Amino acid sequence: MFDFGIVTNWIDALLNSVMPGWLATCVEGVLVMVALLLLYSVLAMFYIFYERKLCGWIQCRLGPMRVGPWGLIQVFADVFKILIKELIALKNTDKFLFALAPYLVIIASMLVFANLPWGNGLQIIDFNIGVFFMIAASSIGVVGILLAGWSSNNKYALIGAMRSGAQMVSYELSIGISIMTMVLMTGTLSVTGIVEAQADGWLIFRGHLPAVVAFIIYLIAANAETNRGPFDMPEAEHELTAGYHTEYSGIHFGFFYLAEYLNLFIVSGIASLMFLGGWMPLHVPGWEGFNAVMDYIPSVVWFLGKAFFVSFLLIWIRWTYPRVRIDQMLALEWKYLMPFGLVNLVIMALCVTLGFHF
Amino acid sequence: MESAVFGISSTTMMVVAILTGVLLVFAALLIAKLIGPRSFTSMKSDPYECGMPTRGESMIQFKAGYYLFAILFLMFDVETVFLFPWATVCSKIGSTGLLSVGVFLVILVLGLAYAWRKGALKWE
Secondary structure, rough: OOOOHHHHHHHHHHHHHOHHHHHHHHHHHHHHHHHHHHHHHHHHHHHHHHHHHHHHOOOOHHHHHHHHHHHHHHHHHHHHHOOOOOOOOOOOHHHHHHHHHHHHHHHHHHHHHHHHHOOOOOOOOOOOHHHHHHHHHOOHHHHHHHHHHHHOHHHHHHHHHHHHHHHHHHHHHHHHEEEEEEEEHHOOHHHHHHHHOOOOOOOHHHHHHHHHHHHHHHHHHHHOOOHHHOOOHHHHHHHOOOOHOOOOOOHHHHHHHHHHHHHHHHHHHHHHHHOOOOOOOOOOOHHHHHHHHHHHHHOOHHHHHHHHHHHHHHHHHHHHHOOOOOOOOOOOHHHHHHHHHHHHHHHHHHHHHHHHOO | EEEEEEOOEEHHHHHHHHHHHHHHHHHHHHHHHHOOOOOOOOOOOOOOOOOOOOOOOOOOOOHHHHHHHHHHHHHHHHHHHHHHHHHHHHHHHHHHHHHHHHHHHHHHHHHHHHHHHOOOOOOO
């Protein structure tokens, strides 16, 4: 696999040769910032287009078609439209919290976003407790959503935020437990370590049945965690208008929309990291020729491809199933997913201790 | 911490990521403020309630059910924090660790069963 560390090290050496060390570090920080901003916005736009097209096809429609070929420029037009909308200042809102909420939501997704293994040597944040850090950082988003609902001075927003809070904290447990099941197999919390542990077989193939069960639990919980799919109670439009962002207008609303789609990418990225091998190519033991061909596909393509595939599954689920009630949703998590997850964890622990996994 | 891209430490990169988030929101808001229209009417700044005049306070009391789930979440989230270190070293410490975590999990599941029996998991 091509190591992108060669490129970044070359840029590092080049910058250090023409300017003092502290300046080079600053320039590199700015470079990373620009890369993050570009990736973040381009991926969000891509995801909005991806979902609208897929949803159209699932409902036997064409999706956006008018603006540009196959509606490709539609999303850019939407972004521009949302930028020139008025930001409405409301009566009796808690102004500070109202302004703070989008920052928290965006920062939470940006932190996890920077943690994903983009490719060989292309990982921006790489702690030795990376997976733990991701789970911790993603839960900051709940605070942003709760603040948005509380500060809006609107009953719909308040109820939507409370539902969203209850839903996200509940399903976070299932996400944590299914990720823990995979950590059991690799024995490391570092993202690089987990990816490297899957060099000769992705964890979902190596872990027998418990890994597959954990993957399914993760998919269900991820759909709920991103407030999507059959679990979109927080913004059930026929009862709550738009949920926690009812009172946000223009680009203020755009941030929540952006973060929602980025969270879809993030949960798919984490799924591909934990279960489908991160940026590792598909290797079948014994098939030397096949493995060599697979090695030629760049690591970035592998990672993005897996993430897009998992998001395709999530979008498919979203546009297939009707919305569930809030009591059914909480019962699903607390009475089914979590006990199953715990049992699955114990089975996986037994497998690992007895050396059953590959 | 381990080196990441450019050999800059992960902690610095974390600060860079946070700054990027702040910059994204701040810049977009600034652009919207500069090019967006501005008008003010008293109706416009009312909270939205299906077009009706709003009734009473909006920051109302909400269901205690949400609170209950938050407490349950706290219990199980702390459990997750305790289980992660064990999960990391499970393959090395073997059956001793499995046994002690088993006892821990049994106590925890007893707690869940108690909450279930008491009806804390029922939404009404």
